[in-house]
Amino acid sequence: MATTRKLKLFNDPIYGFIRIPNPQLFKLISHPYFQRLRRISQMGMSYLVFPGAHHTRFHHALGSMHLMQQAIQVLRYKEVDITDDEASGLLYAILLHDIGHGPFSHAMEHSLVNGISHEELSLLFMEQLNKELDGELTVAIEIFKGTHPKKFLNQLVSSQLDMDRLDYLKRDSFYTGVAEGNINAERLITMLNVVDGSLVVEEKGIYSVEKFLMARRFMYWQVYLxxxxxxxxxxxxxxxxxxxxxxxxxxxxxxxxxxxxxxxxxxxxxxxxxxxxxxxxxxxxxxxxxxxxxxxxxxxxxxxxxxxxxxxxxxLKIKVKNREVSEKKFDKIKSDCKSAYQLSDKKVTYFVFKGAIENRAYNREKENINILMANSRTIDVAKASDHLNLDALSKTVTKYYMCYPKKSVT
The missing domain is CATH 1.20.1250.30 (Growth Hormone; Chain: A;)
Structure with a gap:
């Protein structure tokens, strides 16, 4: 009796059906290391602000893989050379790019393990899985580390316009209900191309890139920060x-x-x-x-x-200002808190503290988003755009916060 191969599908609220293109990918998804991501929240403690923000790293990884499939298809249509091994490597790399996150994602990144980022932990997980899979992830690891000779492969996984960012902005916007973050990921992917080995966006996609960068800025101030x-x-x-x-x-x-x-x-x-x-x-x-x-x-x-x-x-009560609170005022609040709760100098630091937050939607020094113009020249998006705000988005905005108990300060 003839048997038919069944498609492995996940029904996603953002993209609809996400297809798993090969058995090896499904084997990775089924691995306990990856299944753990079902129990790691995508947005840390943000559900205390946005009740719908209970989605997980599992959702995000599958969504990023789905967008990578689209990107591979688009680039191959434009005659960009991507071998089957490289295509598989891209899908493995983006699927596993966040596998090193600990509980509550970024909230506890350095609380349990000192000085090791989630990217480094993801690499360690990938190397361990590579041993179990007899070297199947070797190309994926090269792409993830940025050591693969084709630079654009790494840019699809980790850059200022990668499949990771395209998914989390759209997904986090959906689950928080913050419409400003809803980007047109499909349009951006359709406009991708490769010039001199680097990822570029065709000129017709410049307004989509502008919207993407503005969405990042809005989402950081309104949601992530x-x-x-x-x-x-x-x-x-x-x-x-x-x-x-x-x-x-x-x-x-x-x-x-x-x-x-x-x-x-x-x-x-x-x-x-x-x-x-x-x-x-x-x-x-x-x-x-x-x-x-x-x-x-x-x-x-x-x-x-x-x-x-x-x-x-x-x-705790939190105040966010454009200028750092004076030491005199900060010491006064600590003193009030110590008296109100009978705390020692050490214990009061758990309840009264300050810090800084930064927002930079576009880092021109790190790696540009280049636009492919009609005359075949490539130019940085901030220079190519007629949107005056884009240059401002490349500057770091710093704000300062102070936290303290509500009842200890009059």
Missing amino acids: HKTGIVAEQLLIRVLRRAREVHANDGSLPASEPLRYFLANEVDRGNFTPEILLKFSSLDDVDILSALKAWQHHPDFVLSELSKMILNREL
Whole structure:
């Protein structure tokens, strides 16, 4: 009896059906390392601001892979040379580009593992998977690292106009309900081309690029750098810091086995072994949330209060200004907080703190977005555009925040 091959499909709310083009990709998606991404939130603590923002890194990885399939098809139609091995490498690389994220994504990037970015962890996961798959990911790793001789392949995965950014802007806009971030990803991909080995956008797509850069700026100020999200993420970082101290004192802090390991051990680039990678692969948002639920009842005042603040969304007050708060005013607020809660100099730093946030929609020094003009010249989008705001978008805007308990300051 004849058998037919079944298509592997995922039904996505953004793009509709996402097709998995080969069995090896589906094997990667089925791997426990990748399935963990179902339990890693895409936007960290932003769900405390935008109730719909509960989508995961799993959603985003599949969406990015779908856009990469479109990009490969468009570039091949324009007679850009992409071999079958390179096409597979692109799909593997973009699928796994965020596999190194820890619980709550960026919120805890350096809280559990010191000095190792999620990109470095993604590479470690890819290298481990490459061993399991007998070298199947070798080209993908070259593309991800930027060592592949065809520069544009890496640009499709990691640049200022890559499939990662095209998906997360559109996806995060959809789930937060912030319409300003809704970009026309299909139009941008259709306008892609390659000149002298580098990715460019054809002149007809310049307005889509402008919209993309403006959307990035809006999404950072309105969503990614929303003041409530900032204070929630800072509290989460401080919860983990306090948990380390409490665990060091008595060693009996309730936590899952993998979380307890990272609380008890200082892990950095120098001692990050394959065994530790395996422990890290067991960590997700569930470990943190279950720990917070237990820690809210802990006798340590700092640990319990910070845990309650996050769980009950009774956060610190946060003020965001264009200028940094004066040391005199900052010291006064700390002093008031110490008196109100009977805190030591060390403990008050968990409740009163300040910092800075930056927004730069377009980094011209890092890697330009080049426009292919009708005369076959390529020119930076900020120079090619008649939109005066684009030059301003390449400048870093810095704002300063201060957080403190609402009841301690009159």
